[in-house]
Amino acid sequence: MPSIIYGGVTYMQVRHAVQCKKCLDTVESKEIHDFKQCSCGAVGVDGGLEDGNRILGDFADIDDRSVYCAKSRGKTVWLPPLRNPCQKPMT
Ligand SMILES: [Zn+2]
Numbered sequence: 001m002p003s004i005i006y007g008g009v010t011y012m013q014v015r016h017a018v019q020c021k022k023c024l025d026t027v028e029s030k031e032i033h034d035f036k037q038c039s040c041g042a043v044g045v046d047g048g049l050e051d052g053n054r055i056l057g058d059f060a061d062i063d064d065r066s067v068y069c070a071k072s073r074g075k076t077v078w079l080p081p082l083r084n085p086c087q088k089p090m091t
Contacts, residue, residue, distance in 0.1 A: 001049050004068055004079075011068035011079050016053050018043050019063040026065055029053065 002013040017028035025038035029045040032053075037044035042061045047053025055062060068079040 002051055002053060006068075006079055009070045009072055009077070011070040011077075013049055013053075013066060014069045015065070015067035016045055016047065016049055017065040017067075018045055018055055018057075019065050020057075021061050021063055028065075 002016075003010050004013075005011070015028060016030075017026055019026040020038035020040060020043045022042045023038050023040035025040070027036035027038050027043070027045055029036050029048050031048040032050045033046075034048050035044060035046040037056075043055070043057030045053070045055055055064070070077050070079070
């Protein structure tokens, strides 16, 4: 499973998804042969949560919506951090 290291913690990828900046579709690939393309065709995702999964399209059109997760001291931490509705928005 793809992972990244951030702040010394290894995060496993749990969602492989992008949003297209042109048509604003969000597409998610869930399996290795699950190729998804946005409705305007500018961006796509493939490979699910397997190593070597891919994002297709022009970097300028892509808004990465992938989510990563790590277990740290018994807590589950998310990357990017999930927005907590109880917290005041950061300014
Ligand atoms: Zn699109």
